[in-house]
Amino acid sequence: MISEFESTNTLDRVRHGGRVAIIRLRSLGDCVLTTPAIELLGRARPDLKIAVVVEDRFAAVFEGNPFVSAILPPAYGAVLGWRPALSLNLHGGTRSRLLTAASLARIRAGFAHHRGAFLYNVKIPRAQQVFGVERVVHTAEHLASGVFFLGVPVAEVPRASLFAEPEAAERPYAIIHPVAAAVYKTWSPAGFLAVAEYLESRRGLEPVFIGTAADDLSPFCRYRMVAGASLSRLKSLLAGASLFVGNDSGPAHMACAFAVPVVVLYGRTEHQAIWAPWRPPAARTLVSAEGIRGITADEAISAVAELS
Secondary structure, eight states: OOOSSOOOOGGGGSOTTOEEEEEOOOOHHHHHTTHHHHHHHHHHOTTOEEEEEOOGGGGGGGTTOTTOSEEEOSOHHHHHHHOOSEEEESSOSHHHHHHHHHTTOSEEEEETTSTTGGGOSEEEOOHHHHHTOOSOOOHHHHHHHHHHHHTOOOOOOOOOOOOOOOOOOSSOEEEEEOOOSSGGGOOOHHHHHHHHHHHHHHSOOEEEEEEOTTSOOGGGTTSEEEESOOHHHHHHHHHTOSEEEEESSHHHHHHHHTTOOEEEEOSSTTHHHHHSOOSOSSEEEEOOTTOGGGSOHHHHHHHHHHHO
16 A cells, blocks of 8 residues: 555546556566556546557557557657657656656656656655555566556556467467576576477477577477567467466566466576566466576476476
């Protein structure tokens, strides 16, 4: 619940049918975990027209979302042309702050602990202060705290949501995402291959390895690989999956948003609380004090066996 910080009732200052710009430029996981905050705002004020300002490569995250009226590029003219009454910066970087200011919105809101907060006329305190807790908060809770502070009634933060038609497949399949943005977040190819063999031989699931066009998926060439797919295609692929196994990364959060059971491997113990799967139907998270390479194939296979 809200602690000593009372809801500002900022939303009461936005007229019926008013426009809102939510600034969320990147990255993939962050964009996915912004959707609960958008849903909370949209349900509280269904009359509002909500636009999301996002880089083109992540725009598909918000496509088909019933609470999103427009998807705007991160260009000053586009944001100004939307003519928002409220601009809410849920990103926090320099560019997002300038876009918030450039919107010329009467109400400009952002987190007070971010640099450049002087550009906001509504400063949102830390999520711990909004919720009145001392614990580490999940990223989805952090983003949702912004709309709670603006006047959305405090409620359970829902699961992230994505929208896509499942990809047609000849047989059930599991998505394996064996790459990550950093070495410390990347499990060994041998471990993923052991999991793939188990899924195929013992669970009857076709392993499908995914990655970007720049990722080296050659260690997994004996299985089906999807490299460099558009985000829209990736959404459809994940929507039809029976299971997801992968490193802590954006696709893991996408799988959760489609209610796919997930097994996620973490490179650092402290990242679990902040980036754990958010309200999936079933999930297992693996971490080791020795780092991600300390997670054994047997541990991963046991986690998969529990969910598949």
